[in-house]
Amino acid sequence: MSDTLTTDILILGTGGAGLMAALHAHWRDPAQKILLVSKGMLGKSGCTRMVQGGYNVVLNENDSLQAHFEDTVRGGSFLNDQDLAWTLVEDAPRIVRELENKIGCLFDRAPDGRVHQKAFAGQTFDRTVHVGDLTGIEIMSRLRDQVFAASIPCLEYTRGIELLTSRDGTRVIGAVLLDIQTGEFITVKSKAVILATGAGPLMYQRSACAQEKASDGVAMAFRAGAHLMDMEMVQFHPTGLVVPGSRLNGALLEEGLRGAGAHLFNGKGERYMTRYDPDKMERSTRDRVSRAGYLEILSGRGTENEAVLIDVTHLGAEFVERNFTGMRDRCLRIGSDLARERVEVAPTAHFNMGGIRINRDGFTNLEGLFAAGEDASGVHGANRLGGNGVAESTVYGARVGECVAGWVRDRPHDEPATDQVLAAQSAADRLLARRGEENPFIVRDDLGKTMWRKVGIVRDGPKLAEAVSDLRILRDRAERLGISGGRRFNLSWQQALDLANLLTAADLIARSALTREDSRGAHFRSDFEQTDNAKWLCNIYVARDGDGPKHWTIPVKLDKLRP
Template sequence: MNETWQHLKTDVLILGAGGAGLCAILHLMDHHPKPQVFLAVRGLFGKSGCTRMVQGGFNVVLDKSDSLEAHFQDTVKGGQWLNDQELAWKMVSEAPGRVLELENRAGCFFDRNPDGTVHQKPFAGQSFDRTVHKGDLTGIEIINRLSEQVAAMENVTIGEEIRAVDLLFDRSGQKVSGALLIDIRHGEFIVVQARAVLLATGGGPTMYKITAPCQDKTCDGIAMGFRAGATLMDMEMVQFHPTGLLAGNSMISGTVLEEGLRGAGAYLINGKGERYMHRYDQREERATRDVVSRSSFMEIMAGRGTPEGGIYLDASHLGAEFVMKNFRGMSLRC
């Protein structure tokens, strides 16, 4: 790499162009008259990040028969009562407004019932069907619409294939004043001076051998924040999606088999051809991800795994037509 340097100044530097980073830009424009924004995208704009990979959807209370209290109860119960309950309530209570904002402001169009209301499908750990979705390509719909909004803003500069290296401080050493970036495409270092820096880089699941999220999630933002003095918490709280393809050394190992399959009635089968979830949880296949992951692991460790070392997800009784219609994106990928 040729060691050339570029210097930029901006009002706000946003690292990460997933749902969080893009929504932050929309809300920023509500509070400030056209600030200059530099958006650093690790991959290609609109084509990278974990939000785009969301298949199933997002949980939100929209039906009058549902309630915020029920959603909150499901959330803290699913978190084994370890949740920050004030934060959990904030998420639950603000979710309806955020979904409506995605539709009315960003232009997302989620699946509908025959009467025109938003369709909500069953997901694990729910006491009410409350998952809003766009087929099984929900993340693509959200990122496409948000990207269109941001790309049209003249005061936003989008930098693609840029990796953040570290946060920079002002002369006092007490305040973050920018970041050092690497432009992978052109082989340049970029020093960005900013009045505010937002880390929207996601987590770091690629520390594991088999992982479902996109491969640009390598804990960079968390590490930069830590080096800058941020306090990290609950770093051991890593969620494992229980169902994904097991394909040896193939790159498709880890490809998620959507949770909605279990919500729709697919069975988890061990190597002996037995359904086993009833031994661990009365909700069976619709138990929460941590319960299903742990139960499947225990089956494998007990010698009841498949010859490949996993378990089976059986959707044959649902019918090929049903699966292709409701999980088309997943079916085509697999």
């Protein structure tokens, strides 16, 4: 009931990071066998496809790498790994040119024919390259076309279930996969495994992410013994749509709106950012604007739907129609005309700054395991700038692919232990066989509510401690799921598998948030409101220790920029 495949490089995830890794590995050494694994469809799944605003990159002679770096590190409240942040800004110009000139993306041009760079919030220079306000479609389809051209095989609708390790647990030697459509397991032997599954804070009730991103990579890496970092750092984007009762709830209106000069009003018609960041107002960083919106709503100054209002009408209907076609369409769909009226928005869970600890070439503490994109950590610190996300996936995807193609040469394959393979398969099978009373979709909703209320935008010790115990109860409920249907294309079973990983990641987030007793970037503790650089300018690490997590801290290296 299980096929075994052998490859040199196994890549889990087919967003920007996964596809760039595949292409760069292939270009560096076409002799290496690469296998891509997509939880959805190639080119159509994950969040790179959903990138709206664009790609931060220094191209203009009046801009500088130093400025982009400082924006990134200040935006991240100095929690960033400065080596990783510098690598991001340093590689981005080369990679964006590669996207345009080798992969074929046609980025928007200004009337004079030069590539257009638009304004984004939280930055000192207009450096965001884009394709209208739906940039990700262009990047992902062109990447997909190049993967087709390179004939790199891809297993679609297939998910990673568990990483396979050497007997002593120090090396990753493959993975157990599940073909969602057939319900059959696949065992893959691989010299290297690259995790690029996109993490994703889907454990919150309002989230912007694509549905695949159930923290599979982070949870599998944790179980395999990888070191994770900054798990408490979950970004909430300030302007998610408010559409009660629809999956569209929490979907984004892009950063460029605030970059272009959008105003935010509360339900009483007050431009509330005057109270939270009078200098930068709506163009402040995402963490601040989200917190402001959240507090307005919490103090009863929101709209009837518990929202605030984004307003771009003063920019002119024609300007909005031309520059924000995608965003306007998105609003028109739910009966609001962004060009002519205020639209209800509220913060939405958007991005994990935390994740697997990597170095600048994607190495982790486990030999043979690599990570890139949102599965990894350190680039953005405590808050990510809009436009740095797709830059990270493509820059680090390229780096890790390039590096791994050399690293795997002359390395042997390891034979996975049968008991490990069978244990992974039977854990997944046990979920399918559950005939309990709990509906996986309802447990997922309850997880979303717990995380939103107790591990959300404004946190405190007692609530976080409650969350940790609530999560234990939710894990118990997840043991009593009732799954009906067979193996083939059964989304209920997939939901149960997602839920297990989301619960793992949620617990890591809550515990790290409880550990960090200061406020920094996206992590705000009402019982520790100050940023405490004397004590907390350090990263919180976590790794598996027996059945539970073990935490430790390491001071941030401030070798390029100090607060």
